Amino acid sequence: MGTVSFEGLVIFCADVEKSAAFYEGLLGLRRQSSDGDITLALPTKGNPEGAWLLLHKRHEGIDVTPHELGTFTVDDVDGLVERLRADGHRITSEPTDQPWGVREANVADPDGYTLTLSQPLPTASS
Known part of the structure; x- marks a missing residue:
């Protein structure tokens, strides 16, 4: 078996900007990119840029x-x-x-x- 590593997490949001404000304000996460979806740096122990949290706009028909x-x-x-x-x-x-x-x-x-x-x-x- 090869090496396994955690890259990040995707969550589906009704309002991407509202969710981003929550995570930025709550946890101090830093925005890495924004192009409709928003990617936030998700620090891990010993690595402040360790992973990411992708806030993805929930579309009609997607049941989450x-x-x-x-x-x-x-x-x-x-x-x-x-x-x-x-x-x-x-x-x-x-x-x-x-x-x-x-x-x-x-x-x-x-x-x-x-x-x-x-x-x-x-x-x-x-």
């Missing part, structure tokens, strides 16, 4: 069921959740300490895709 996109590590889950709530975004689960050593919350993007926001909990030696 929003799903969990993945986990994004942030500096302050509670602060970000409060900011998102104040901006009118739907929080699908409140910040909660998890037994695997992180504090997590979930938020829905403008199209209903769910993102997990994760913050490492301080260790006993910290």
